[in-house]
Amino acid sequence: MDFELNEDQRILQKSARDFLKKECPKDLVRNLADTDPGHSTELWQKIAALGWMGLLVPENYDGIGWSFVEQAVLLEEMGYALCPAPFISTTILGAQTLLMSGNEDQKRGILPNIVAGDLILTMALTESDGGCEPSALNLMAVREGDKWVLNGIKLFVPDALTADYILCVARTGDNSSPEKGLTIFLVKTKTKGVNIAPLKTISKDKQYEINFNNVCLKPENIIGPVAGAWPAINAIINMAGLARAAETVGVMRAVLEMTVAYAKERVQFGRPIGSFQAIQHYLADMWVDILGARSLVMKAAWKLATGRPSDKATGMAKIMVGKAGRKTTTTGHRIFGAISFTMEHDLHLYHRRSLANDPTLGNSDFHYEQIAAGLEL
Amino acid sequence: MNLDFTREELDFRQEVEEFTRRELPPNWDNQIVFWPGGYGTIPIFETEFQEVAKEFSLKLSGKGWARLAWPEKYGGEASVMKAAIVGNVLSYNRAPAGGVASSIVAPSLILVASEELKKEFLPKIADGRAGFWLAYSEPNAGSDLAALKTTAVEDGDDYIINGQKIWSSGAHVTEYAWALVRTDPDAPAHKSATLIIIPNNASGVTIKPIVNICDIHSFNEVFFDDVRVPKKYVVGEVNQGFYNVMLALQFERLTIGSGSFRRVLDELIQYARENVRNGRPLSENNQVRRALVDMAIEIEIFENFYWQSVCMLEKGKVPEIEASALKLVFTELSVKLANTAVDILGPYGLLDKDSTRAPFGGRVGIGYLDSISGPIGAGTSEIQKSILATRGLGLPRQ
Numbered sequence: 001m002d003f004e005l006n007e008d009q010r011i012l013q014k015s016a017r018d019f020l021k022k023e024c025p026k027d028l029v030r031n032l033a034d035t036d037p038g039h040s041t042e043l044w045q046k047i048a049a050l051g052w053m054g055l056l057v058p059e060n061y062d063g064i065g066w067s068f069v070e071q072a073v074l075l076e077e078m079g080y081a082l083c084p085a086p087f088i089s090t091t092i093l094g095a096q097t098l099l100m101s102g103n104e105d106q107k108r109g110i111l112p113n114i115v116a117g118d119l120i121l122t123m124a125l126t127e128s129d130g131g132c133e134p135s136a137l138n139l140m141a142v143r144e145g146d147k148w149v150l151n152g153i154k155l156f157v158p159d160a161l162t163a164d165y166i167l168c169v170a171r172t173g174d175n176s177s178p179e180k181g182l183t184i185f186l187v188k189t190k191t192k193g194v195n196i197a198p199l200k201t202i203s204k205d206k207q208y209e210i211n212f213n214n215v216c217l218k219p220e221n222i223i224g225p226v227a228g229a230w231p232a233i234n235a236i237i238n239m240a241g242l243a244r245a246a247e248t249v250g251v252m253r254a255v256l257e258m259t260v261a262y263a264k265e266r267v268q269f270g271r272p273i274g275s276f277q278a279i280q281h282y283l284a285d286m287w288v289d290i291l292g293a294r295s296l297v298m299k300a301a302w303k304l305a306t307g308r309p310s311d312k313a314t315g316m317a318k319i320m321v322g323k324a325g326r327k328t329t330t331t332g333h334r335i336f337g338a339i340s341f342t343m344e345h346d347l348h349l350y351h352r353r354s355l356a357n358d359p360t361l362g363n364s365d366f367h368y369e370q371i372a373a374g375l376e377l
Numbered sequence: 378m379n380l381d382f383t384r385e386e387l388d389f390r391q392e393v394e395e396f397t398r399r400e401l402p403p404n405w406d407n408q409i410v411f412w413p414g415g416y417g418t419i420p421i422f423e424t425e426f427q428e429v430a431k432e433f434s435l436k437l438s439g440k441g442w443a444r445l446a447w448p449e450k451y452g453g454e455a456s457v458m459k460a461a462i463v464g465n466v467l468s469y470n471r472a473p474a475g476g477v478a479s480s481i482v483a484p485s486l487i488l489v490a491s492e493e494l495k496k497e498f499l500p501k502i503a504d505g506r507a508g509f510w511l512a513y514s515e516p517n518a519g520s521d522l523a524a525l526k527t528t529a530v531e532d533g534d535d536y537i538i539n540g541q542k543i544w545s546s547g548a549h550v551t552e553y554a555w556a557l558v559r560t561d562p563d564a565p566a567h568k569s570a571t572l573i574i575i576p577n578n579a580s581g582v583t584i585k586p587i588v589n590i591c592d593i594h595s596f597n598e599v600f601f602d603d604v605r606v607p608k609k610y611v612v613g614e615v616n617q618g619f620y621n622v623m624l625a626l627q628f629e630r631l632t633i634g635s636g637s638f639r640r641v642l643d644e645l646i647q648y649a650r651e652n653v654r655n656g657r658p659l660s661e662n663n664q665v666r667r668a669l670v671d672m673a674i675e676i677e678i679f680e681n682f683y684w685q686s687v688c689m690l691e692k693g694k695v696p697e698i699e700a701s702a703l704k705l706v707f708t709e710l711s712v713k714l715a716n717t718a719v720d721i722l723g724p725y726g727l728l729d730k731d732s733t734r735a736p737f738g739g740r741v742g743i744g745y746l747d748s749i750s751g752p753i754g755a756g757t758s759e760i761q762k763s764i765l766a767t768r769g770l771g772l773p774r775q
């Protein structure tokens with residue numbers, strides 16, 4: 001048994017840290033947060049050049065073919081730097097869905113372009129109910145001759161405005177149970193009838209509402225089995241949720257670091273506030289939460305990487321990290337005091353990111369139920 | 378990164394499981410109320426379980442399993458991992474094993490004691506003939522151990538010991554005190570304490586029971602009146618006792634009945650499935666489901682910390698900060714688990730161990746009370762957090 005990262009993983013960690021420090025400064029993060037679509041093509045191309053988009057893609061599609069452990073290491077660094085990029089959308093929601101369910105033509109047509117940084121993907125899953133349980137997915141795709149016609153509204157779609165393709169989950173029939181009857185469609189964002197409108201969020205992440213209005217698609221736009229996509233969707237929700245948790249661990253680490261530094265330097269009553277026990281104990285709690293959060297993320301990542309059943313582990317990471325991320329950033333504000341309640345200060349950027357990562361891609365209801373089932377409750 | 382046990386380790390676990398099932402007295406689990414993370418319901422500290430405990434530890438040492446972590450030179454296998462597996466299986470089964478002697482005294486002796494002391498005590502510890510209690514706390518020296526007043530004054534080849542210890546778990550059922558005493562009344566506290574072994578049967582040792590809130594006699598107060606102890610019983614160097622106790626405390630904070638948390642979770646899950654309230658199995662009640670999932674998550678984190686510390690020790694590193702984090706996490710978890718159990722059981726959670734209607738033989742109610750002791754004993758949660766903040770995060774001391 002060995003909990004430590006290996007040499008390659010440590011090199012990846014270090015190089016990602018160095019790269020992001022240089023190429024993803026806080027003013028870039030701020031600028032992108034305040035614009036739409038909030039995407040830097042330049043940064044994206046540099047990331048692609050490092051091979052990050054292909055980390056999880058096998059070599060025969062031009063990727064590196066590493067595992068989710070490396071992906072988690074990388075995501076922690078991206079979270080630490082608050083890297084604003086449609087990375088999870090493209091590499092997990094997009095590339096992993098294709099890898100899991102696409103046919104050879106679809107994979108060959110798209111994956112190498114993702115790896116090269118030329119294509120951005122996302123998935124349209126959630127609807128008005130806000131969750132991602134099968135019963136909440138009801139946008140209809142109806143077969144008319146050799147076409148499929150999509151009608152309905154998707155909400156909380158990440159990165160839709162920058163995306164070249166949207167993987168849209170639609171109901172195509174077989175209503176014997178909510179899990180049955182779901183199909184994934186590959187939709188070019190530019191297709192007629194696809195209307196994208198931003199959802200303004202306090203988390204300042206890039207989420208959109210998409211109105212599918214008589215969108216006509218061909219059978220070759222279907223990814224995976226007709227009316228049998230739920231197992232793949234479920235796997236993707238878990239993977240993407242884990243990816244977000246990994247990112248949040250990085251956010252938490254950054255918050256702890258900056259808060260500890262501040263507590264050593266800010267003087268009140270003639271001494272650093274970090275010498276007050278109330279402050280010390282907050283910081284100790286934050287630290288223990290981070291260690292616990294990372295341990296859950298890495299365990300789930302390792303299970304995914306080694307092909308073990310991982311839904312329970314993933315759900316544990318997503319639930320715990322979601323709560324701990326918010327708690328850590330909130331406590332950070334408490335320790336910084338009023339200065340952190342300003343737009344000028346950076347802490348709110350971290351808080352927004354940890355908040356954004358929590359209720360999306362498997363909210364806690366979804367994961368609680370999944371774990372409860374795993375515990376045979 | 379590889380979070381798997383090896384084939385060999387899995388086989389070993391299997392062997393330990395079979396051994397435990399075979400050797401534990403059939404009715405054992407119904408007699409005891411041990412609660413994970415508590416310090417007041419540990420059966421090996423109770424008089425009535427001594428016979429069973431001694432018999433069981435003889436069988437364990439017959440297998441060589443009481444000294445797995447020790448260096449080969451002292452009859453061990455130098456495998457912290459195997460020792461941890463034994464600890465994990467035994468504590469899942471709430472077996473009467475793993476006392477102060479084998480888990481705290483022995484590893485400390487190996488690191489700091491003279492060869493002579495090791496020769497005298499290690500074999501006796503291995504087969505359960507030498508039981509120890511920890512004589513640190515005094516009425517006015519709790520968290521502030523440096524305030525201790527018990528003195529040891531040189532007299533020829535001996536020390537003469539005078540003073541009082543308190544909260545002495547198991548003093549009444551063991552043979553030796555692992556005692557921190559003052560050897561230099563003039564020096565500052567950290568340079569004036571010495572670790573010494575005091576036989577309970579030495580003349581001048583008086584042990585008086587204290588009953589804890591679980592209605593169990595587990596700890597005591599102990600008086601030393603002119604107790605004569607040979608100098609060779611000093612552990613490590615004179616006036617270095619503080620340093621040596623800090624080392625021993627790290628072992629103590631790792632001695633935690635790692636399997637006992639999951640056992641309670643498994644039992645609560647089964648209880649929720651088998652019991653009906655308001656016309657539905659408890660397991661279908663959303664609050665119960667959530668509470669149990671929350672516990673499963675926290676136990677997962679605790680186990681990750683545990684095995685991580687084991688791996689560190691296996692690589693020869695001493696987990697300092699990790700031991701504090703682990704101690705903090707598992708004792709706070711003990712409280713949450715007890716509260717969750719009481720919530721799920723409702724009025725049944727109040728039933729005492731003598732009640733025939735008590736689920737789990739009354740373990741939940743007593744456990745609820747005992748969970749109070751976890752965050753107090755062996756360095757309070759507040760002390761652990763201060764260690765994490767100052768030694769771990771480098772924050773300035775007060």
Ligand SMILES: Cc1cc2nc3c(=O)[nH]c(=O)nc-3n(C[C@H](O)[C@H](O)[C@H](O)COP(=O)(O)OP(=O)(O)OC[C@H]3O[C@@H](n4cnc5c(N)ncnc54)[C@H](O)[C@@H]3O)c2cc1C
Nearest residue numbers: 416417511513514519520544545546750754755756757759
């Ligand atoms: C069941 C049980 C078994 C035990 N067994 C043994 C044993 O076998 N041998 C032995 O030697 N001892 C034993 N102890 C004693 C244990 O080590 C002490 O209880 C512990 O060190 C705390 O000391 P105290 O109880 O005197 O509390 P105090 O030190 O008086 O603390 C009281 C409160 O003040 C807080 N406090 C104290 N100092 C600080 C500080 N610097 N900063 C912030 N908060 C502070 C504490 O956290 C606590 O909340 C046992 C205790 C229990 C409950």
